[in-house]
Amino acid sequence: MNTNIKVKRILTRIFKPIAGIIIVLITVFPIYWLVAMSVRPMSEMTGHISLLPHSFTLEHFAELFVEKGFGTALINSIEVTLISLAVSLLFGLCASYVLTRNRFRVAIKKPLNTWILIVRILPPIAFTIPLYIMFNKLGIMNTKIPIIMACILINIPFIIWFMVGFFRNLPEDMEKSARVDGANEWQLFTKIVLPLVLPGIAAVAMLSFMYAWNEYTYSIIFVQSPSTYTIPLKLALLNSDDTLTNFGLVAAGGVVSAIPMLLFIIFAQNYLITGLSSGAVKE
Amino acid sequence: MLDKGSAVNTENYRDQSAFIRLLGRLGMRNSRSFAIAMVIPTLIFMVIMTVYPMISTVFYSFTDFKLLKPDTDFIGLENFISLFQNEYFRKAIWVTVKFTALSVFFEMIIGLLLALYVNSIQNRMIQKTMRITMLLPYLFPTVTVALSWSMMLSPNYGVVNQWLSTIGLPTFSWFADVATAFPMLVVIDVWQNTPFVFLLIYAALQSIPQDQYKAAMIDGAGTRNTFRYITLPNLKTSLALCALLRTIDTFRIFDKVNLLTGGGPANSTTTITQYIYNFGIKPLKFGLGSAGALIMTVLVLILAAIYIKNALKSNPN
Numbered sequence: 001m002n003t004n005i006k007v008k009r010i011l012t013r014i015f016k017p018i019a020g021i022i023i024v025l026i027t028v029f030p031i032y033w034l035v036a037m038s039v040r041p042m043s044e045m046t047g048h049i050s051l052l053p054h055s056f057t058l059e060h061f062a063e064l065f066v067e068k069g070f071g072t073a074l075i076n077s078i079e080v081t082l083i084s085l086a087v088s089l090l091f092g093l094c095a096s097y098v099l100t101r102n103r104f105r106v107a108i109k110k111p112l113n114t115w116i117l118i119v120r121i122l123p124p125i126a127f128t129i130p131l132y133i134m135f136n137k138l139g140i141m142n143t144k145i146p147i148i149m150a151c152i153l154i155n156i157p158f159i160i161w162f163m164v165g166f167f168r169n170l171p172e173d174m175e176k177s178a179r180v181d182g183a184n185e186w187q188l189f190t191k192i193v194l195p196l197v198l199p200g201i202a203a204v205a206m207l208s209f210m211y212a213w214n215e216y217t218y219s220i221i222f223v224q225s226p227s228t229y230t231i232p233l234k235l236a237l238l239n240s241d242d243t244l245t246n247f248g249l250v251a252a253g254g255v256v257s258a259i260p261m262l263l264f265i266i267f268a269q270n271y272l273i274t275g276l277s278s279g280a281v282k283e
Numbered sequence: 284m285l286d287k288g289s290a291v292n293t294e295n296y297r298d299q300s301a302f303i304r305l306l307g308r309l310g311m312r313n314s315r316s317f318a319i320a321m322v323i324p325t326l327i328f329m330v331i332m333t334v335y336p337m338i339s340t341v342f343y344s345f346t347d348f349k350l351l352k353p354d355t356d357f358i359g360l361e362n363f364i365s366l367f368q369n370e371y372f373r374k375a376i377w378v379t380v381k382f383t384a385l386s387v388f389f390e391m392i393i394g395l396l397l398a399l400y401v402n403s404i405q406n407r408m409i410q411k412t413m414r415i416t417m418l419l420p421y422l423f424p425t426v427t428v429a430l431s432w433s434m435m436l437s438p439n440y441g442v443v444n445q446w447l448s449t450i451g452l453p454t455f456s457w458f459a460d461v462a463t464a465f466p467m468l469v470v471i472d473v474w475q476n477t478p479f480v481f482l483l484i485y486a487a488l489q490s491i492p493q494d495q496y497k498a499a500m501i502d503g504a505g506t507r508n509t510f511r512y513i514t515l516p517n518l519k520t521s522l523a524l525c526a527l528l529r530t531i532d533t534f535r536i537f538d539k540v541n542l543l544t545g546g547g548p549a550n551s552t553t554t555i556t557q558y559i560y561n562f563g564i565k566p567l568k569f570g571l572g573s574a575g576a577l578i579m580t581v582l583v584l585i586l587a588a589i590y591i592k593n594a595l596k597s598n599p600n
Contacts, residue, residue: 034431049442077379095325104318110491121587123535126554126580130339153332185317214424216538232426239430241310247434256428277486
């Protein structure tokens with residue numbers, strides 16, 4: 001009996017770290033491979049490919065920005081992401097605050113709440129075709145407006161559904177006493193309530209940023225002129241562009257596309273993680 | 284408004300001052316007008332971008348609307364009939380269901396095992412490092428993930444085929460072969476989305492009260508019984524919610540498919556969204572596409588019915 005337990009203990013002591021290493025390898029390898037491919041010269045990509053690059057080069061990054069116009073896509077992505085983020089945060093925060101406050105009795109609250117949830121669940125394809133026709137009629141297919149609108153469409157329901165939880169955790173009584181002290185509704189909202197939910201706003205802003213940054217489905221349908229390509233579209237194009245795809249270019253583009261996530265992980269990991277876990281569990 | 288001419292301009296001044304007065308009143312005294320002002324931007328946006336499109340989708344689905352065709356006729360249920368009679372559309376539904384079932388199943392199992400594993404690590408530092416490492420695939424842009432895998436799985440210069448040939452196994456054209464394209468897409472989707480399951484289950488594990496485990500230990504319960512009678516019951520809600528969320532999300536799968544196979548080979552990876560994209564949107568057959576989109580919408584609403592009901596109950600307004 002005693003030796004049995006001892007054997008078991010030794011086995012787990014050996015088995016657990018090995019399992020951990022395997023898990024980490026499987027998780028990290030495709031990411032490592034992306035980075036490794038982006039910094040090795042072309043000559044190391046055909047024939048036998050070594051796990052570690054033998055030499056280091058930034059030529060793919062240079063070619064990407066100088067010859068392939070990746071800079072335009074990068075700027076487009078930043079523009080689309082930031083504009084859509086600002087608008088959806090503004091709209092979403094205002095709406096979700098009103099949705100959680102009992103003193104605001106507006107008839108549209110209930111249907112709006114239900115509709116927001118349904119939109120959050122429905123796939124993009126449910127709205128794409130009429131939107132395409134609408135943007136086409138307005139003659140704005142060659143601008144960034146359709147894709148900005150699409151990103152706002154993705155993020156408003158997400159922000160509202162996420163922030164409702166945060167606002168609800170703040171007792172309404174506190175606002176009542178502040179109101180007695182002479183603050184008007186707008187001051188209440190901006191000076192008292194918003195600062196208290198700042199952690200929630202930080203988390204939701206990062207996640208919304210990521211959704212807009214990674215957006216692909218609406219983009220591939222709405223974005224038509226190469227001058228308005230965002231990073232995901234540009235990457236997809238690089239991948240199918242040449243007969244023999246230049247892995248180095250694609251990999252370098254992939255590395256650039258992941259920079260915002262890396263920054264979030266380095267500087268705001270805890271917000272990101274609470275955001276991810278509480279945002280989803282928003283039953 | 285525009286064609287009324289300059290007569291309106293003088294009126295505008297009066298309107299403007301009234302507008303300023305209204306603004307002044309907003310939020311100052313009347314909480315009702317404040318509330319309306321706060322929701323109106325979202326409301327208008329949602330009406331234009333979702334309510335109107337939804338109604339139009341239903342409307343178009345009964346027509347033979349094509350973008351470059353001059354006239355459009357009502358054709359009743361013809362779009363729906365031709366979709367359901369189409370072998371490829373029926374196959375697309377099956378592919379989507381199969382993909383969703385397999386992906387969610389593996390994500391749940393692996394996610395649960397990973398969560399249990401990471402949670403059992405004693406060293407806090409290692410535990411935290413493992414947690415963020417596990418999350419990386421989920422945080423990466425889907426397009427980037429797809430491209431990284433397509434590099435690894437490239438038939439000629441891919442590292443996976445190189446490994447296989449080194450140990451003497453046959454190599455594959457992963458995304459061109461009917462036998463491997465679909466399973467590979469599942470693998471990539473599982474690789475990317477398991478971290479989401481892991482994170483939710485891990486968070487749930489962390490919130491199980493420790494005294495329940497202490498009590499079990501005092502009672503002399505073994506590992507298996509502790510898991511079965513304490514851990515599992517505590518995880519039940521999270522597991523169910525997680526499976527539901529993953530199902531809703533996986534059902535719309537499009538980006539990976541479109542990037543890696545475009546629905547091929549031989550339609551073996553065409554999901555519903557990919558089908559609508561290939562046969563409705565690309566050829567600008569918007570009537571047919573709308574019918575497909577409507578079918579997709581109904582399917583998602585059926586899948587999500589339980590979720591919507593519970594969410595509205597816990598979040599009433």
